[in-house]
Amino acid sequence: MSKIKILPEILSNKIAAGEVVERPASVVKELVENSLDADSSRIMIEVEKGGRSLIRVSDNGIGMNRDDALLAPERYATSKIHKDEDLFAIHTLGFRGEALPSIAAVSKFRLVTRNETSHAGTEIIVEGGTLKKVSEIGAPQGTMVTVQQLFFNTPARRKFLKTVITEMGHIADAVSSTALGWPGVHFRLTHNNRPVKNWPASDDPVDRIIDVLGRDIKDDLLRIESSGDGLSVAGWLTSPRVSRSTSRGIYVYVNGRYVRDRVIQHALLEGYHGRLVRGQYPMAVLFIRVPFDQVDVNVHPTKHQVRFARQKKVHDTVAGVVRDRLVFSNPPGWTLKKTPELGLSGEQPGVAETTPRFRTPEQPTLSQHPATEDRYPEPLFKGDHGFAPAGSQTALWSKKKFSDLRVIGQFHDTYILCESVDGLILIDQHAAHERIYFERLKKRPFNSRTTAQKLLIPETFDLGYREGKILEKLIPDLNQLGLEIQPFGGDTFVVKSVPTLLKDRAIKPLVMEMVEKMAQIGFAPGLEKAVDACLILMACHGAIRANQRLSDKEIKGLLEQLDRCDHPSNCPHGRPTWIRWRFKDLEKLFKRIV
Ligand code: ADP
Ligand code: MG
DSSP: OOSOOOOOHHHHHHHHHHHHOSSHHHHHHHHHHHHHHTTOSEEEEEEEGGGTSEEEEEEOSOOOOHHHHHHTTSTTOOSSOOSGGGGGSOOSSOOSSOHHHHHHHTSEEEEEEEOTTOSSEEEEEEETTEEEEEEEEOOOSEEEEEEESTTTTOHHHHHHOOOHHHHHHHHHHHHHHHHHHOTTSEEEEEETTEEEEEEOOOSOHHHHHHHHHOGGGGGGEEEEEEEETTEEEEEEEEOTTSOBSSGGGEEEEETTEEEOOHHHHHHHHHHTTTTSOTTOBOOEEEEEEOOGGGEEOTTSTTOOOOEETTHHHHHHHHHHHHHHHHHHSOOOGGGSOOOOOOOSSSOOTTHHHHSOTTOOOOOOOOOSOHHHHTTOSOOSSTTOOSSSOOSHHHHHHHTTTGGGSEEEEEETTTEEEEEETTEEEEEEHHHHHHHHHHHHHHHSOOOHHHHEEEEEEEEEEEOOHHHHHHHHHHHHHHHHTTOEEEEOSTTEEEEEEEEGGGTTSOHHHHHHHHHHHHHHHTOOTTOHHHHHHHHHHHHHHHSOOSSOOOOHHHHHHHHHHHHTOSSTTBOTTSOBSEEEEEHHHHHHHTTSOO
């Protein structure tokens, strides 16, 4: 008897579901794509319990007649391709004919649909891949798919579902990324019967970009457009002033399909080369159009990846368009070298405009010279063992020492040069100030009356669904730290007061970075690690920056404050606050000694 058997259809559908239906958000994505393929102008997405108990997508598209409706949940049933050649010229979002059967295999599935020519609608119920009911039903033109109890018959998958908020975050992301590419379609998303997003159709894609990515980037959007030789690249970029610490603000559409494509992302970043601080990403919405036969979308079941026939051409075109646009835009703010006299108290007007919002200190790099390379880090004073001085001995030695150094001056408005007994000390002013602020914030238990400053005009800002949910959880901790934020309905928040050291700083970038950090470290309220992460970010945003001129008095003040720190030798991120070129090494370099 043969060992090899053809799998029963229900089982093969379940296997396909493993690839196509990873989580509730994948169901939403597939159903919404079907609605778009059906020429809908309005798509409603209703979700309950993060998609665990219900996902319903209804549209006003072309709908189906009874025969098609019966075929739709069958494996490999598709109206979108018919013959071999079609597979190499795909112009719809779907084509594999496996979304509906996969979804229906792992849920309680109901399809109600009617097309223009049918008098009555058709209702089809499938449970765990088994057809349960087919009937006539009154229905408007269009299609409504209801998916209940997702993964009810695949407990292993169900176990992998994350919290409602996490799953809902993924759903909101899926809807956002699709909606950004289809501004002419009205999208509405509700969760547990409460509206989450409502994006009316608009002729102007910028309206949708603002709806989805936030109003505050409006003035920083740069339009790009280029076409020729069968390739068109159009869209919007943010000026380098607006950056993010992840690539999540980059949305790429190839022939209307949202894709996560490394080639295009690489090209985009190449276009920004030299304009963003390392580790920062721009935001961008890029629409790339190529002839359908020049892009293979059948690379992965989730259809999130594509392969271009002329990959290099696409890459170089995108990089070139982006680069050219940035050259012709106003010089990015952060390249301007403005040198206001700034106090160390946190009174730093205008800094947000002249420095990158997300600048983080870069590790001071020494010249490549071997004489110094291997000496890093060296103790600053006898007994101080470089960064992270742990022992009490070290603490003793480092006390009152920075202020004893003779200040030579400021180098590149970024490093403070000092003379020590045995060498030349470079202090990274940002890293040092960060350390000072961090310890100050950490030591002083926050009492909002003394250390927080009420804003005369409370500042509001919008976040995405996922970010908003994380921030809501973070609010009590932030309030403790003197950053008083309140929900203002939907994903809008209002800042009521800020710690004094953040006075006059842009708050949204700080909040965004905190939220991104929380998403990264898997946040639980009240957790010390999370609070510390917030303090580090506050210190970073509040601290004086690189490229900032300091007066002698301010330098003196900084050194004195550094002396009062428990761990003066490294910033809270762990980078050194100072390095030293030893006198002896300099002598060697000048060949005075061998
Ligand atoms: P695919 O989208 O790859 O063709 P699906 O399993 O997602 O496969 O859908 C199967 C077929 O069902 C589609 O080809 C389409 O003809 C029909 N269909 C699915 N959803 C809709 C909808 N919302 N409106 C009209 N037809 C639909
Ligand atoms: Mg489909």
